[in-house]
Amino acid sequence: AQSVTQLGSHVSVSEGALVLLRCNYSSSVPPYLFWYVQYPNQGLQLLLKYTTGATLVKGINGFEAEFKKSETSFHLTKPSAHMSDAAEYFCAVRSRNSGGSNYKLTFGKGTLLTVNP
Amino acid sequence: GAGVSQSPSNKVTEKGKDVELRCDPISGHTALYWYRQRLGQGLEFLIYFQGNSAPDKSGLPSDRFSAERTGESVSTLTIQRTQQEDSAVYLCASSPGTGWHIQYFGAGTRLSVL
Numbered sequence: 001a002q003s004v005t006q007l008g009s010h011v012s013v014s015e016g017a018l019v020l021l022r023c024n025y026s027s028s029v030p031p032y033l034f035w036y037v038q039y040p041n042q043g044l045q046l047l048l049k050y051t052t053g054a055t056l057v058k059g060i061n062g063f064e065a066e067f068k069k070s071e072t073s074f075h076l077t078k079p080s081a082h083m084s085d086a087a088e089y090f091c092a093v094r095s096r097n098s099g100g101s102n103y104k105l106t107f108g109k110g111t112l113l114t115v116n117p
Numbered sequence: 118g119a120g121v122s123q124s125p126s127n128k129v130t131e132k133g134k135d136v137e138l139r140c141d142p143i144s145g146h147t148a149l150y151w152y153r154q155r156l157g158q159g160l161e162f163l164i165y166f167q168g169n170s171a172p173d174k175s176g177l178p179s180d181r182f183s184a185e186r187t188g189e190s191v192s193t194l195t196i197q198r199t200q201q202e203d204s205a206v207y208l209c210a211s212s213p214g215t216g217w218h219i220q221y222f223g224a225g226t227r228l229s230v231l
Contacts, residue, residue, distance in 0.1 A: 009157070036222075043121065043208060043222035044160075090159060103148065103167070104176075105220060107159035 002027045004091050006108035014116050019063075019078040021111045023091030026072065031093040033074040034105070035065055038088045047089075050074065061085065086115045119143075121223035123209050129229045130199055138194040138226045142211030147189050150220060153178075154206040163207075166192060167214075199230045 007022040025031060032051050036044040048059025055067040061084075065076045074091060088110045095102040122141040130136050142149050147168045152160040162176040166186040177183070181199075186192040196203055206227050210220035 004159070041126075041224065043123075043224040044210075045222070046219055049219065092160075103150075103165060103173075104162050105150075105160070106162075107152075109157065109159045 002031060002093050002095060002106045004093055004106055004108035006089075006091050006111050008111055009109065010112045010114065012114040012116060013081045015083055016080050019076070019081045019085065019113065021076040021089050021091075021113065023065075023074045023076065023108060024072055025074065025091075025093050027093060027095070029096055030067075030069055030072075031095055033065075033067060034092040034094070035059065035063070035074070035076050036090045036092060036107075038090065038110075040087075044090065047076070081113075081115045083115050083117065086113055088112045121209055121211055121221055123207075123223035123226050125226060126224065127227045127229075129231065131231055132201060133198055135195065135197045136199055136228065138196075138207050138228070140192045140194070140209030140211075140223060142190070142192070142209070143221055145189075145213065146211035146221070147214050148212045148220075149186055149192050150210040150212075151184060151192070151194050152208045152210065154208055154225070156205070160208060163194070196228075199228075201230050204228055204230045 003026045005024045034049045035047040050067045058064045063078045090110045091108040092105045124139045149166045151163040164184045165173040181197045184194045206225040208225040210222045212220045
């Protein structure tokens with residue numbers, strides 16, 4: 001069974017500071033990896049995904065994440081935080097196995113990002 | 118439509134009442150998913166529809182929960198005899214097909230059971 005752990009339910013940074021949101025997964029085979037963002041009273045929006053190829057992936061709004069197989073991690077970073085980045089961020093995985101219930105996304109519990117002026 | 122639409126956006130009900138939550142997926146999307154998001158928790162998978170195939174109901178927490186989908190269009194999630202622990206945000210997502218990696222989410226229905 002797959003699982004996702006997001007370290008830190010709440011991260012607070014100053015505007016202009018580095019953003020680092022941590023995600024580790026547990027899976028027998030490296031899965032597809034996703035980061036979603038949820039703004040207040042809105043649905044989840046895909047930030048970026050890793051399926052294959054280059055392990056450093058770039059997403060929207062200046063975010064990027066690096067898949068590290070040896071560490072089973074997919075941490076999300078942004079060099080300089082903006083006030084508009086304040087939201088909840090979810091890491092999710094999906095099995096690469098064909099068939100079965102590989103369409104299911106397994107989510108972490110989320111990290112609430114606060115950006116201070 | 119332009120995106121996944123869910124209604125109502127908020128629902129307050131009394132314990133023991135039945136509720137229906139509606140999801141309009143993106144036009145042409147054959148796959149539809151329901152998730153539940155409890156306060157401080159990640160999303161929990163509830164049910165999955167793909168075209169005319171039998172739905173995957175493995176995530177439904179009890180027999181009080183059921184869902185239907187007409188063809189490749191609207192889906193309704195029904196919760197009978199609601200309990201306080203059913204209070205959550207119920208999110209619907211759709212995708213063009215099973216093999217599609219990205220799921221597109223609606224804004225959710227916030228259900229409060231008093």
